[in-house]
Amino acid sequence: MKILVLAGDGIGAEVTEQAVRVVQAVAGAEPGFELAHAPIGADALEAYGDPLPAHTLALARKAEAILFGSVGVPGDEEIPYEKRPGASLLRLRKDLDLFANFRPAFLFPELIGASTLKREVVEGLDIMILRELTGDLYFGEPRGFDTTADGVARAFNTMVYTEPEIERIAHVAFRLARTRRRKVCSVDKANVLEVMQLWRKVVARVGEAYPDVELTHQFVDAAVMQLMRAPKQFDVMVMGNVFGDIVSDAAAMLTGSIGMLPSASFALGRKGLYEPVHGTAPDIAGRNLANPLAAILSAAMMMRHSFDRADLADRIERAVGQALASGYRTGDIMQPGMKQVGTREMGDAVLEALAAGG
Ligand code: IPM
Ligand code: MG
Secondary structure: OEEEEEEEOOHHHHHHHHHHHHHHHHHOOOOOOEEEEOOOOHHHHHHHOOOOOHHHHHHHHHOOEEEEEEOOOOOHHHOOHHHOOOHHHHHHHHHOOOOEEEEEEEOOHHHHHHOOOOHHHHOOOEEEEEEEOOOHHHOOOOOEEEEOOOOOEEEEOOOOOOHHHHHHHHHHHHHHHHOOOOEEEEEEOOOOOHHHHHHHHHHHHHHOOOOOOEEEEEEHHHHHHHHHHOHHHOOEEEEOHHHHHHHHHHHHHHOOOHHHOEEEEEOOOOOEEEEEOOOOOOOOOOOOOOOOHHHHHHHHHHHHHOOOOHHHHHHHHHHHHHHHHOOEEOHHHOOOOOEEOOHHHHHHHHHHHHHHHO
16 A cells, blocks of 8 residues: 655645544554655645645656645635646646546435435435546646737637547446446536537447446536435436536535545546545634545545455444544534534544444
């Protein structure tokens, strides 16, 4: 187990610290266990003049799994792309070709009351959003700012997908559905955008090779409406990079808090980058307020997917459930009658549950 920890900016450092404690508790004694830390984001920019320094990238290429916190500082979109802390994650995704991003939205039974939606709408929710992560508006060329012939300021990005890019994410979606409830909903905007017409055509064609999986298509606006109205109709939802960014935050809210949701990103093979879906939350950073459970659950995904250790993943997930059942809550999921704790104390509660659960 060669794990690289990239804690990053904002609450990334705090929540990752708790995830590392949990990883050490369940796997520290495994043969070949190795944990390395490397700088990324604002600190790396300050120390090395690059938010994704060459030695960090080299370690990331060699690692079997990466445990990632969050990057970015307020207002950093003013900084050029290559120096922008928040863009270091985008560069890492692209460099490692992490095209398949798994964003589960599930609900711990203890948190049903924390959702803003009615109990019967979200009870038993278990959706997997599969977001394409290395294409689309995020990386399409040309992009930039210019001025029209009449001197009007203009900015532009390019939404683009190639057939092979759509094919490979579609295959991941159908294979994933076979391990779940065998339903794929492909989300697009084929009624308006050419690139999404190609998306729909290619997903439908790939789907013919998986006759045991039910394929539906929804436009992204309707899909978000359905997510709020009747989210349990969905199993796997597959979509491009931009729609996946937006829809996954919306789906996260169904579960009570984005502070609960892990994610995993893969190229071809087992190597993965594991990160909480939430960002740096600068308003609460450094104050022991952040919910570390998304980071801890990301570590569980790492055990399951990169190291084939479902046993350790199950232990971590059970311990998180136990900490919640014991009434511990960070501020984002606080409910009347529960015990409000900080980041570190929530980590303690999970470690305690691990020790008790064996
Ligand atoms: C996410 C985040 C990132 C994204 C940002 C931090 C660049 O919002 O992982 O969803 O837009 O992909
Ligand atoms: Mg996002």
